Amino acid sequence: MTQTKSLEFKEAVLPNGLTVIAEANPEARSVALGYFCKTGSRDEPPEMAGVSHFLEHMLFKGSERRGALEVNLEFDRMGAQYNAFTSEENTVYYGAVLPEFALDLLELWTDLMRPALRPEDFETEKKVILEEIALYEDRPQAMLLDWGRARYFRGHPLGNSVLGTRSSIGGLSREQMAAYHAQRYVPSNLVLALAGRVDWERVLDRVGVLTAAWPRGEALRSYPEPSLATGELREAYPKATQAYIAVFAPGVSAQDPRRYAAQVLALILGEEGNSRLHWALTDKGLVESVGAGMDEADRAGLFYVYVQTALENEERVRDTLRFELERLEREGVRAEELERAKNKLATSLAFAGETPMQRLMSVGLGYTYNRTYEPLQEVARKIAALTLEEVNALLEEKPFSRSFFYTLAPA
């Protein structure tokens, strides 16, 4: 990566507690920037389920200084490519523009972090959220992981649904949302991240002025000990015509140095095209699709597998999954499997630096969890250095012996 030679990492904490970071690349043709708020469904009380995601929508409805239509016009006048997402743990607002619009985008995002939450906008947007809930109701493949996580975490906040339910959203008041915002969107719980063609000094000056009056505070997160489900659960999804199977097992957290080994293990288990589950299921024609991953969360983590299959294959697929997970734990990973996974990751890392938007996500989320910056070369070095012992050490803890199988099927 010739281009990465000129990369420079910058970091500052403003007097109000807001952290600003940047991976500046003077050779990039665009700049990406956004706010990473450490809040999500895991931080919601049950009666407010879905408030983080609903609030994310409401930020686009504007501040005291600009209304919703004005916000949309401004993004489009800059030609911004932008969006936001909410997960169990993070709410992320991100955008990319040509360099001449960087400060305009910064000003706009910063203003939106202090939303007006106008009652009429609140009621209109509530309808949009209810439409989004209805949209996913028609997609069993989406509900599989949503419901499956809830059953797996058994009341632990990491099982909370991001969307919420018709009744939790229906019953939510503007005042509850405003209180949640005041608590969670304090400067110390936000990171402003930038990547690409960044003018660091000007950005820092500008954001200091723009956020000087933000009220300070501290947003806490609770970390109860999870009591995870094991065994099997099968639930009816009357609208579905196929069977949807998920497996959950304990993984490692975003703070855990073993996370690279765990990611490699998930690839060896379930990557499309060449993995344990590919040969056991896809190659045999038993499934429509299968995938696996490792979700690194804040002080927790989980391996997951998801499968879509015809009803007549359901039993056989679950048996095969059990067999393969048991075999993986018993036999461990082979040296050549590790080498292949490392080769593929090396290629994907070589491409990962191409666009400022990709870098923004990786730098911003990485920092949110670990308060450190990891250059791509450093990640590449760690992957290249992984040993078979490190990967197999994860299996010696027998995570898949503690698996939870969750199935959705028509009846």
Add this chain to the structure above:
Amino acid sequence: MGMALTKVEVLPNGLTLAVEERPWSPTVAMRLLLPVGVVTDPEGMEGAAGLLEGWLWKGAGGRDARALADAFDGLGVQRASASGLEHTAFAAQFLAEKLRPVLALYADVLMRPHLPEEALEPVRQAALQQWAAMEDQPSKKMFVALRRAVFRSPHGRNPDGERAGLERATARALREDFARRYAPRGAVLAMVGGVRFEEAKEAVEEALGDWRGEGVAHPPVELSPPHALHIEQNTAQVQIGLAYPDVTLTHPEFYTARLAVQVLSGGSSSRLFTEVREKRGLVYSVSATPNGVKGYSYLRVYAGTTPERADETLRVLQEEIARLSEGVTEGELQRTKVGLRAALVMQDESSRHRAASMARDLFMLGRVRPLDEIEARIAEVDLPRVNRYLAEHPYRNPWVATLGPRRLVLQ
């Protein structure tokens, strides 16, 4: 912008090679587009292209399926392949130094696949499951019905094939089909990255120079008269799709039409998003996107909403599309121009995106449009030109498909 020039050459066997040199890059993004899709599937064997694409990976050259996958992984290739309506596409990303061995593997797959009898049944089972899974994907199911309504020619076929066609295809018939359709003539190979054109050409000729075949021409496009159809299904949301006749890439007013459609549905200040979602909260998703096949284009309009609001949603959609013929404002035109220009620059930052658009240009136009040509053509469209165009070419007489619990009221 537009510094890198694409070099294109048709090799003696009919394969078109296109390379955009990025000498600073350590990687290559490659895309091979074969004009093998469901449009040219033999009558009664709808889905054959998909079966072939799956079957190809079951062994080639001196390697069985596993050895083949291991060889790709050994080179660190990130690969994907899929067949669709008009093409089968093979995408690969790898380190530039691996170009020759990577091409040698693709040459085995394209010229020397084993197509073993015993592996066909699993491939068929996976394809049948993919076909059946459409029942759990209401928007996909609606769009398949909409396209079938638009085209009388095979362009209206389901890209996943048909159950009868998938069940009927024998190993022998598929092998004959492979020999007939998998050919260099009409195929396009695009590369972007750290490789010089001459170097790429030499490597391609070495690997694929002996590949022979004339391939199969795509059938002419035939349309059905515009009409409406409804699929009754008990879904939470009604799926609404409309297809309006539009101009193709070769039309002198193509960019004028593109800008007009951006005003309708480009950014979040666009008319559909503003009127349908922002002001009325009728939907989560609404869009109008240029779509089509080689030789025919249409504007594809989509909205998903709950049944009690579906009539109003459809009415607002149709009103906004009709209103477009009255013209756009200078402000709207300026925003779409900025947006398109920014999108061009940012897409170009990704070599994978660039390779895909080069391959698509070559298939649709027979040449690659340089980015500065696109930029210049967009810049020369002014307000009188857009408004004259819209007055003379109003979007009207759509094909309409709806899916949901009940039929809607059409204007």
